[in-house]
Amino acid sequence: MPLANTLTILVVDDQQTIRSLARMALEQWGVGEILEAADGEEALKVILTHKTPIHLIISDYNMPNMNGLSLLRAVRAHGPISKTAFIMLTGRADKQMVLSAVEHGVNNYLVKPFTPESLREKIEAVIGALK
Amino acid sequence: MDPMAAIRDTFFQECEEQLSELESGLMRMEGGETDQETVNAVFRAVHSVKGGAGAFGLEDLVRFAHVFETALDQVRAGKLDASANAVRLLLRASDALADLVRCARDGATPDEAQTTSLAAALKALTNGGPTDDGHAEDDEDDGLGDLTFLPLPVAVEAETTRPTGWIIKFRPLADLYGNANEAALLLREVSGLGPVSVTVDTSSLPDFADLDPEGAYLKWTITLQSDCDEQAIRSAFEFVEDDCELLISRASDQADEASLPQPGVDEGGAGSAETIRSPVPIMAANATASSDIPTDADVLAMIRKAQQSVSQPDHDQPAARSRQGAPPAVDGTSSKSDGGSAVGATIRVDLDRVDRLIDLVGELVINEAMLTQRVMEAGLARASGVAAALDELEHLTREIQDSVMAIRAQPVRSVFQRMPRLVREVAAMTGKQVRLLTDGEGTEVDKTVIERIADPLTHMIRNAIDHGLEPTDARLAAGKPEEGVVKLTALHRSGRIVIEVADDGAGINRERVKAKAIERGLIAPEAQLSDEETDNLIFLPGFSTASTVSDISGRGVGMDVVRRSVQSLGGRISIASRPGAGSTFTLSLPLTLAVLDGMVVSVAGHTLIVPLSAIIETLQPQAANVHTLGTDVRVVAMRGRYIPLVDVSMALGYRDAPLEADKSVALLVEGEGGIRAVLIVDAIQGQRQVVIKSLEANYRAVPGIAAATVMGDGRVALILDVDAIVSVTRTEILRGDALRAEPFLLQAS
Structure with missing residues (x-):
């Protein structure tokens, strides 16, 4: 049962709006550290250079440069970070997209627009209840 | 600010970016670029607007964006052909989406009829594809109920x-x-x-x-x-x-x-x-990172590998196009993460701070000039170490000034981007087919100039379509393609920015222009004007050739207003027209409104500045070449042409009687529209860059004076408004009784 304030969560979305909304929700629960990246490429750099491990990646699917699926694949393929929890954000419940993400080891998905509650629900489904 | 309100602001800001991305993407599609990358960028723009709108409960917006997105999704999946008609509809939908976004932002009521009919058209386009609205889809079972996601305790236990x-x-x-x-x-x-x-x-x-x-x-x-x-x-x-x-x-x-x-x-x-x-x-x-932290090279290699290995081009964007395309700009809304992690190449700075810096640098320039003057007065030799250091200081000051000015410079793209929609609307209203070509969007100019050319430019484009381009049947009869072309170009030319609006229409109907000018009493009926002079009549106040005031250009704004707003920016406007081939309007604007290269002249004991950009040459007039026409209009014969003479001391009321021509210095100047005049001044002092101080803001507007500046010795010098002085002359000449007998004055005789 992880403590919210020991968690480091990375939010990846090309929209600042979505990142800010997620950050606000995460801050409300006292998540220790919230990182942001605007696309998969930036996210990878953050993941690989951040001093402490990142516990959860919440990433949009459709982004320029490097999309969510590519990010997921890159994370899963890289030993030291391959176990990082991953939640995919999607605009619509695009079944095909979710299925391919599952195939590559996504831990859950969340349909946008999300509420703070639905976000928390998904996070808890992935890493256990937050305290 | 309430954090939610701040996020909402961010959302609308991002919407503007996405809308312009959407429009430019659709326009590329219109031009035949229907590659996956373009289509996906267009899709993503709408998709993002919808996603954000959902978070703020903007139902109208979500509903329309959803229908729009569905259509784009079909294009993306290759189920819908991006035909010219389809893209045109998508462009109209993008305009409607922009309207909805702005209505949502400003709390205004959107045009429901337009939205509904466009939504219907989009649905028809998608062949009766999904006709539900966004919510029905979001609520419906996604068919993934049987997917089970196992919680991942591993990762956090590792922690x-x-x-x-x-x-x-x-x-x-x-x-x-x-x-x-x-x-x-x-x-x-x-x-x-x-x-x-x-x-x-x-x-x-x-x-x-x-x-x-x-x-x-x-x-x-x-x-x-x-x-x-x-x-x-x-x-x-x-x-x-x-x-x-x-x-x-x-x-x-x-x-x-x-x-x-x-x-x-x-x-x-x-x-x-x-x-x-x-x-x-x-x-x-x-707190150094542990040793297994990968280097940048490792990261890049991984990214490259990850991108190569992704096998679904359908959902992938191989090139970093949007990144490279974004120019750094002071208030450019880069959507990069603001988290401590991401490295941003741009910073946002409050404009007031930049302006304060520019002001200070202006003071520095003046101060440097004063210092130089003092040193010279102190009689230090030009070759002394102090003089050399001063040269260095001057050089540095100039460089600082240029660099600071560059902060305010922005590409004209932001203005150009508004034009495609305008063209679509005016084209629809006039029933003409128009293609807008733009060039040089990356040309940079001062932010204030950019803000203030939007209106004149809008008007010129409207005019070009409404008055410049012929109706379709007339074009066909003239053997031209059905589709008219309006070309908008920006470029740098000799320290100024030049913006051209060209159409391939019928050109100026000079007979009609002349008749109208005579009817309005703007010129004498017997006046003989060159083609160029005739064309320039359209800039005169009170001139309008449209026999019926149309909805489009007839909004009470004539070309004279356009000219005035351009002039107020220190700019000039001119027209070149060829019958049957079209017209080109040319705006020439200063790159910055803060400094000016000027000729320092003495007039009746006063120091004045004449903008260098207006001066063609300086000369010493001979009394024999100066002729008086009527009672008080003087002209000087120059290379077979008569050019009106303006005694600056009289024009500004410093003297009552004109200076003897051969005891003075003459400056041949050119005002807007290429109108020339010879300015008579007492002497030329030199040439220098001056910092413009608004007279209007600090004192009040004075006719004939554009602004003021502070000289090296601390005195205030006035900057001459050459355009105003020249145009006064011109009006006098065109209307003056003295010239009735000799109307063909401006041409060689």
């Missing part, structure tokens, strides 16, 4: 079993200090073992009056992130072990009561900031 370190509670006793030990040094010692976070407990600190200077009142809690053993920590406190209370425990043991604070987070009480100041820098120095 708790990771050797996260120690929590050290340290309370020095008075003896510790008495034995000449220093708590800060001990903390520093501990910080050598790994990243630490230190909090101080100042709760036992007494009031100052009760404070025993040799007492010990502080307690520290140190969180050490290190997998060292307890002994290593104890050894740090080796020499003070008897003089303090020391409690060392594993961080995980205490996780429940004292969770692991993040390094660097100051959780201490009021007095803590001061007390921990000394350990903090050391801590930062020691």
